Amino acid sequence: DIQMTQSPSSLSASVGDRVTITCRSSQRIGSFLNWYQQRPGKAPKLLIYAASSLQSGVPSRFSGSGSGTDFNLTISSLLPEDFATYYCQQSYITSWTFAQGTKVEIK
Amino acid sequence: EVQLVQSGAEVRKPGESLKISCKGSGYTFTNYWIVWVRQMPGEGLEWMGIIYPGDSDTRYSPSFQGLITVSADKTINTAYLQWSSLKASDTAMYYCARFGGPRLISSAAYNWFDPWGQGTLVTVSS
Numbered sequence: 661d662i663q664m665t666q667s668p669s670s671l672s673a674s675v676g677d678r679v680t681i682t683c684r685s686s687q688r689i690g691s692f693l694n695w696y697q698q699r700p701g702k703a704p705k706l707l708i709y710a711a712s713s714l715q716s717g718v719p720s721r722f723s724g725s726g727s728g729t730d731f732n733l734t735i736s737s738l739l740p741e742d743f744a745t746y747y748c749q750q751s752y753i754t755s756w757t758f759a760q761g762t763k764v765e766i767k
Numbered sequence: 768e769v770q771l772v773q774s775g776a777e778v779r780k781p782g783e784s785l786k787i788s789c790k791g792s793g794y795t796f797t798n799y800w801i802v803w804v805r806q807m808p809g810e811g812l813e814w815m816g817i818i819y820p821g822d823s824d825t826r827y828s829p830s831f832q833g834l835i836t837v838s839a840d841k842t843i844n845t846a847y848l849q850w851s852s853l854k855a856s857d858t859a860m861y862y863c864a865r866f867g868g869p870r871l872i873s874s875a876a877y878n879w880f881d882p883w884g885q886g887t888l889v890t891v892s893s
Contacts, residue, residue, distance in 0.1 A: 694879045696812075703862055704804075704812065706881035715881065747812055753874045755828060756802075758812040 662686050662750050664759035672767040677738045681762045683731040683748035691727045692752040698761075699744045707746075708733065738764070769793040771801075771863050771884035778890045779853050786849035787887045789863030796844040797821035800866035802880055803837060803848045807859045817866060818846055826872070853891045860886045 708724035868878025
């Protein structure tokens with residue numbers, strides 16, 4: 661299996677802050693990388709697919725970048741509803757794996 | 768609107784069986800794979816199994832092979848996840864999601880899980 665690792669595991673930020681979460685894969689995966697948001701008590705929601713493509717209906721303050729083994733999810737200006745846990749997931753091999761998640765908390 | 772609606776929370780004793788469901792609406796159910804994902808308390812996400820309701824082609828994660836059964840009834844647009852003998856370690860939230868990819872699942876392909884059901888909490892305790 662491909663191991664996915666995110667950093668940091670948690671962060672504290674304020675409304676309006678720019679936040680970047682990093683995801684690293686244990687082998688090169690091209691741009692076969694997705695990002696999900698999970699608000700407390702809710703199901704995950706797809707934000708970004710193919711490393712940088714914004715899912716329909718997702719606000720443009722979310723963006724994704726990277727290829728190979730290193731990827732970023734950036735939130736340009738945090739809103740209250742963005743406090744959640746974010747997961748990256750590889751789709752390079754069909755034994756899909758997720759990273760452990762990054763919890764974004766209110767400072 | 769594409770929607771997946773899961774069955775309600777369940778409480779079972781170790782050794783009991785269980786079948787939970789995921790009903791799709793707003794799209795042609797037989798044309799998209801449905802995937803099941805486990806989230807243990809306070810933990811991350813693990814894919815368990817996937818089924819193509821059109822012909823019931825099914826794949827399992829090696830971590831769950833032999834421990835679960837995934838099935839579907841295309842006449843009622845519903846997928847299922849079942850256990851024959853639950854353990855306390857099966858306590859978790861279980862999600863279904865629609866697989867956004869082609870019928871032929873292959874490596875190095877753009878695919879994703881979207882949308883997700885609301886989740887079914889399974890508690891196994893004596």
